[in-house]
Amino acid sequence: xxxxxxxxxxxxxxxxxxxxxxxxxxxxxxxxxxxxxxxxxxxxxxxxxxxxxxxxxxxxxxxxxxxxxxxxxxxxxxxxxxxxxxxxxxxxxxxxxxxxxxxxxxxxxxxxxxxxxxxxxxxxxxxxxxxxxxxxxxxxxxxxxxxxxxxxxxxxxxxxxxxxxxxxxxxxxxxxxxxxxxxxxxxxxxxxxxxxxxxxxxxxxxxxxxxxxxxxxxxxxxxxxxxxxxxxxxxxxxxxxxxxxxxxxxxxxxxxxxxxxxxxxxxxxxxxxxxxxxxxxxxxxxxxxxxxxxxxxxxxxxxxxxxxxxxxxxxxxxxxxxxxxxxxxxxxxxxxxxxxxxxxxxxxxxxxxxxxxxxxxxxxxxxxxxxxxxxxxxxxxxxxxxxxxxxxxxxxxxxxxxxxxxxxxxxxxxxxxxxxxxxxxxxxxxxxxxxxxxxxxxxxxxxxxxxxxxxxxxxxxxxxxxxxxxxxxxxxxxxxxxxxxxxxxxxxxxxxxxxxxxxxxxxxxxxx
Amino acid sequence: xxxxxxxxxxxxxxxxxxxxxxxxxxxxxxxxxxxxxxxxxxxxxxxxxxxxxxxxxxxxxxxxxxxxxxxxxxxxxxxxxxxxxxxxxxxxxxxxxxxxxxxxxxxxxxxxxxxxxxxxxxxxxxxxxxxxxxxxxxxxxxxxxxxxxxxxxxxxxxxxx
Numbered sequence: 001x002x003x004x005x006x007x008x009x010x011x012x013x014x015x016x017x018x019x020x021x022x023x024x025x026x027x028x029x030x031x032x033x034x035x036x037x038x039x040x041x042x043x044x045x046x047x048x049x050x051x052x053x054x055x056x057x058x059x060x061x062x063x064x065x066x067x068x069x070x071x072x073x074x075x076x077x078x079x080x081x082x083x084x085x086x087x088x089x090x091x092x093x094x095x096x097x098x099x100x101x102x103x104x105x106x107x108x109x110x111x112x113x114x115x116x117x118x119x120x121x122x123x124x125x126x127x128x129x130x131x132x133x134x135x136x137x138x139x140x141x142x143x144x145x146x147x148x149x150x151x152x153x154x155x156x157x158x159x160x161x162x163x164x165x166x167x168x169x170x171x172x173x174x175x176x177x178x179x180x181x182x183x184x185x186x187x188x189x190x191x192x193x194x195x196x197x198x199x200x201x202x203x204x205x206x207x208x209x210x211x212x213x214x215x216x217x218x219x220x221x222x223x224x225x226x227x228x229x230x231x232x233x234x235x236x237x238x239x240x241x242x243x244x245x246x247x248x249x250x251x252x253x254x255x256x257x258x259x260x261x262x263x264x265x266x267x268x269x270x271x272x273x274x275x276x277x278x279x280x281x282x283x284x285x286x287x288x289x290x291x292x293x294x295x296x297x298x299x300x301x302x303x304x305x306x307x308x309x310x311x312x313x314x315x316x317x318x319x320x321x322x323x324x325x326x327x328x329x330x331x332x333x334x335x336x337x338x339x340x341x342x343x344x345x346x347x348x349x350x351x352x353x354x355x356x357x358x359x360x361x362x363x364x365x366x367x368x369x370x371x372x373x374x375x376x377x378x379x380x381x382x383x384x385x386x387x388x389x390x391x392x393x394x395x396x397x398x399x400x401x402x403x404x405x406x407x408x409x410x411x412x413x414x415x416x417x418x419x420x421x422x423x424x425x426x427x428x429x430x431x432x433x434x435x436x437x438x439x440x441x442x443x444x445x446x447x448x449x450x451x452x453x454x455x456x457x458x459x460x461x462x463x464x465x466x467x468x469x470x471x472x473x474x475x476x477x478x479x480x481x482x483x484x485x486x487x488x489x490x491x492x493x494x495x496x497x498x499x500x501x502x503x504x505x506x507x508x509x510x511x512x
Numbered sequence: 513x514x515x516x517x518x519x520x521x522x523x524x525x526x527x528x529x530x531x532x533x534x535x536x537x538x539x540x541x542x543x544x545x546x547x548x549x550x551x552x553x554x555x556x557x558x559x560x561x562x563x564x565x566x567x568x569x570x571x572x573x574x575x576x577x578x579x580x581x582x583x584x585x586x587x588x589x590x591x592x593x594x595x596x597x598x599x600x601x602x603x604x605x606x607x608x609x610x611x612x613x614x615x616x617x618x619x620x621x622x623x624x625x626x627x628x629x630x631x632x633x634x635x636x637x638x639x640x641x642x643x644x645x646x647x648x649x650x651x652x653x654x655x656x657x658x659x660x661x662x663x664x665x666x667x668x669x670x671x672x673x
Contacts, residue, residue: 176625179610179612180611180625183610187610194642209560210559214563214565215565342613344613345624346624347615348624349624363626365640429638432636432639440642440643499624500627
């Protein structure tokens with residue numbers, strides 16, 4: 001009796017590693033259609049995906065993998081960021097020394113910091129492109145309206161993460177970009193001052209004080225930005241991401257045209273994997289949500305198992321993202337300027353590139369460029385799915401061929417308008433140069449930034465009227481703002497030098 | 513089944529809100545109020561009661577030879593002091609646009625960040641700055657002065673030297 005129990009014990013011990021693996025993956029190897037399905041919905045991380053994916057969603061041209069690119073670059077910043085936290089010390093001057101240590105002493109330190117910085121940039125670009133993709137394929141329409149708003153939240157948190165990360169090295173670039181940022185938060189004073197109510201209602205000052213924890217950019221500001229950067233904002237981002245991904249599935253997968261099935265035709269006969277077991281069952285009940293699964297009213301012909309089809313595609317994008325970040329990190333080092341000096345600003349003091357379009361607007365009016373126009377843009381973007389309730393063209397780029405022409409003409413108009421206003425303002429100056437005594441309120445509301453925004457708004461209203469379609473107007477407006485953003489960013493990045501003067505090339509900058 | 517609209521409600525009639533629902537709703541709202549008030553209390557924390565900024569007052573000795581209209585910028589400070597016929601005054605060098613430190617140029621001051629230009633006395637000549645540079649309070653006499661960067665005075669407030 002005791003002998004057999006002992007041998008059983010020994011056998012169980014030998015089998016333990018295998019059994020641990022078996023119990024980890026409940027359903028065994030994903031070799032049949034059934035086990036592939038349960039591989040997806042039985043796993044807490046993977047079950048954000050449906051068990052089966054429509055073939056339309058797997059075409060590269062549907063998404064270009066941009067959402068996964070954003071998520072992947074966030075994962076990369078998360079890992080490299082945690083690594084950097086081993087050595088980073090959030091205290092003025094000490095912070096700068098710790099970044100120096102990371103550069104010159106810590107093994108692979110500079111490389112990790114480069115990857116962190118480049119992944120953050122890839123993430124910002126990815127978020128912009130992903131948003132443009134969703135917009136141009138009208139994928140924000142019912143029932144996906146709210147997920148568009150979640151996406152806007154992710155967009156804002158991504159930019160906030162970038163901005164808070166910018167201060168941490170405590171170099172000249174960091175210090176002055178943060179000073180400018182904090183004063184943009186204070187810029188509602190431009191309005192309250194003009195109205196003479198700043199004494200009673202100083203929202204600008206309050207915002208700045210909450211951000212800096214002081215009235216100067218110092219140790220309090222650094223610890224706040226650090227806390228935001230490593231704790232509050234990443235948590236917010238992760239939370240929003242979870243909701244964002246979850247809703248993609250709950251809202252019925254990616255948007256696709258009504259006739260997607262006809263257009264795709266039946267899947268090729270050699271589609272892998274073929275049904276290997278119980279072909280009359282498709283195991284997608286687990287994905288049944290409010291009747292919006294790929295199966296409702298249609299056969300399962302045009303869906304394929306998520307494992308492996310979708311996962312391999314996602315893994316491919318993930319690997320590509322790592323490749324891009326590594327390549328950029330090898331190619332170019334993250335900058336580190338001199339130690340922050342509160343008495344001598346950088347000249348020019350430039351924000352990260354994706355804020356330079358705003359900085360160009362800020363150079364006309366702090367409030368409008370830094371608060372007013374961004375607020376209008378964010379509110380406008382958020383309203384898109386609630387204003388465009390049309391049905392045609394969902395899931396198609398530019399809503400079909402006519403949309404492509406409209407977008408092309410909007411590009412021309414958008415570029416022409418922003419270039420015309422900028423050339424005018426750079427060549428001839430603006431109101432204060434002509435009327436030195438002009439009240440600030442006039443400049444706040446009438447400046448190149450507001451002028452461009454107004455021109456775009458009027459143009460798109462005309463498009464709404466001409467094509468008798470809200471969607472057409474939205475296409476025109478979004479395209480125009482995208483053009484304006486690109487042009488202003490390029491001007492701010494390449495054509496603005498010391499004292500924010502216009503220069504054709506940095507080679508023309510005066511020595512200072 | 514007959515209804516007794518005029519008669520007294522029976523103990524057995526369903527109440528408009530059942531006792532169980534009432535207690536449930538009351539506890540729900542109490543919990544919501546508690547969480548709400550706790551959140552408000554937590555939101556109060558990040559607004560510092562005391563700002564940890566360095567002292568805004570500093571002593572300065574103006575050189576005897578400082579010509580009128582010529583600024584004297586104490587090392588490490590962002591304030592320009594002048595002495596002319598009307599008296600002594602101090603102009604802040606913090607740009608009123610977005611807080612960069614303006615630099616002296618032949619006509620007054622220029623901001624390196626967004627190109628605002630100011631006269632020597634701080635008035636806006638060009639650019640996005642919404643206001644003139646602030647004037648700070650100056651006290652003292654005989655070449656020794658105390659400048660208080662925390663106190664702004666209207667432009668044109670001179671200290672008779």
